[in-house]
Amino acid sequence: MDIIKGRQTQILTKGEGPDKIACEKKSLAGSVSQRACAFCGARVVLYPIADALHLIHGPVGCAAYTWDIRGALSSGPQIHRLSFTTDLKEKEVVFGGEAKLYGALTYLIEKYHPKAAFVYSTCIVGIIGDDVEAICRKVGKEKGIDVFPVMSEGFNGTKKDGYKIACSTLSRLVGTNNDFTPSKPSINILGDFNLAGEFWILSDYYRKMGVDIISCLTGDGRVDEIRKAHKAALNVVQCSGSMMHLAKDMKEKYNIPFMKVSYFGIEDMSEALYEVARFFKSGEMMDNARQLVRDELQQLLPALQQYRVKLEGKKAAIYVGGAFKAISLVKALRLIGIKTVVVGSQTGNADDYKLLKDLCDEGTIIVDDSNPNELSGFVQLTGADLFIGGVKERPIAYKLGLGFCDHNHERKEALAGYEGMLNLCLCL
């Protein structure tokens, strides 16, 4: 199989050749990468905050393509599902877009009275040199709300760099309300975006254990909840790719410890609950958690059995955004008898890939920042029956006659938690 020169080091087969995979590299020019840009990363992380205004400062495309693209559900306000853009034209590219930004921002704040505003800077804004920070400061002062510039010019890196930019923005919002004292042991959920209502499932589990959730960053997110997020005793981080930066930042600033968890698959989901109970050193919480897991499994395991019979021995290929999710999926699939033969991510780091490698069977192909040609080649090489991925992988899988499960923005069924495990099986 032909691999682009310079990409060989981003692919490895367990048990053969080199031990380590190259990752966190910029994508090579000319490759049909499945990755997006820094703006995309920042936008998907911040946009679930439903009572904030999200204004995109740039030409129309950046707003059009990110208009409600990710099924991040809100139980209340829906302003985040609208698409606001300054729709920059040639004139502004030459003379600057600051006046237009000021006008748009003022108009929107007057009209919608959002709790806070985020202004996303796109590629050409970075080039034409608009002082987005200054405009945000000015409007913020005039209107008496927090206006945060998100310096997410697309060329600033990959999607993952955009996550980091989003985290630094969030970190300016966290800690702006000090009048709050939590009454119960409380945590923040970091890195869940409430796709298909997954956060609602999780918050239900934690509540049953006796744990309060102060804020979720950012699924079904609210500005005022994020303001007091620093009062939590613990940050529980999922999708480590996107939120690790904020967790580390909050540890440094507020001395809040964090733990990495995953909600996909029975083992990881249960561990996510036990870990929290262990952290609070509460026997009661642990008992509650055990009881909850027992109840859920009693229902789930018999239901899984029928799928296991059908799925046992099948081979799966996984290509997703974050490597942590890939790890959970490998484990979850193993539980129902499916072997992972190809696994990769757009944004994994060296630690993630080491974990993956230790976890996988001999002969599994592990790949970073892949492309359609490679993926279809690997799938054929390994004889995979199933593909788990996102929007750009779906039609390729179908053309190859493979089963496909969407584990990305377009999933319609919750895949987290115990319910999610069953949904995953159903989907497979």
Place this chain on the structure above:
Amino acid sequence: MLLRHTNSDIKERKALTVNPAKTCQPIGAMYVALGIHGCLPHSHGSQGCCAYHRSTLTRHFKEPVMAATSSFTEGASVFGGQSNLMQSIDNIFAIYEPEIIAVHSTCLSETIGDDLGQIVAKAREDGKVPPGRHVIQASTPSYTGSHVTGYANMLEGVVKYFAESANEKIRQVNLLSGWVEPSDIREFKRLLKLMKVSPVILPDTSDVLDAPMTGKYDMYPKGGTTIPDMVSMGDSMVSLGLGEWGTKKAAVALDNKCKVKFEITDIPIGLKATDRFIQALSKAGLVSIPESITDERGRLLDVITDMHQYLYGKRVAVWGDPDNIIPLIEFLVDIDMKPVYIVSGTPGKRFDKRMSEILSERVPEAKFKNGANADMFLMHQWIKEEAVDLLIGNTYGKYIARDENIPFVRMGFPIVDRIGHSYFPTVGYLGGIRILEKILGAMMDKIDSTCPEESFELVM
């Protein structure tokens, strides 16, 4: 209510677009390139642009969409993207082996001043383009025009590069197909065959964006206009461009380069536009109109008459691209509906003129707007002022349809929540029948589900 924040209080907005009824140029360029056989689109800009365009096209067609990117970094943005593009050309020919790379620019590469023509010429000089392979380019800055402008620019780039004149006319017609679906292209082919006109259709997305499942993945599916066909366009008898916004530039370029006369007509949506299309074909191909096509016309007329009582006087809101909605509006007026609100994010002065011609007498109350601030937010505000009976447009109307409980027919780009557009044409007389079927289906379903029990009827 998802759009509960929208009210009917319309204020002048100078600086802001809300819920755009358009997107940016590069995706149009990508769409044209996909309709060329063995062609890999290439986005010269940041990685995100390419990912967004591919995702949107994939969601619309439910097909794999391949395109490469120059993956700009901060360095490239400061020092220029030449080395990124050079490296891209190297990598693409080495690994993906397309016959053609179709490079389009982005707002970023345009703003920093990259000259695609000059970079591609240098790549050729340096021997980076293997013999028999081609690199074509189009400038598509996202801050000018819309996705339709990008379509027009790439189409122009393609004919400028490939069409050659051997000074010997070939008995064939160039059909510049406009922004339509693969199903529409198939319908063009069927009609052309009936008319006995031999065409070169550019772009041709059939067998590319509606490829069958075979158990095999082809990076370059079997469809798309081929290089010999594109070269031969320079010797065709005449070019027929469907839609002024999408195809006029290319038609003019062909005339300038190879002296191929052209006629611009509307995309044949509805009765009159199809009449004009068939007549233009008959004139261009020097052929008569076969009876079978006259019969198809008659069938469309028959359906209109049969169902007229459900159509008469119904108020319709329409949004989309000028080339597609101008003939559609004309059709709606012809079947006695009232297209009262019309928006198109795509700028162009001729829009007002065409709309006035069609509407001023028959629907004087109609409001229409295109270009800046002609967005879905304005459309919704108009609807809040006075309701309509039907919505026709791309998927982005679904919020309004739900909030206001209005029947909704999906037409245009993108449609990311329904299927059918790739397989069932809306062009030609039969396409007209399909539009009617969809309109009537949507409106009559609402009657059935909401009318009082005593007026519920079996036969309609």
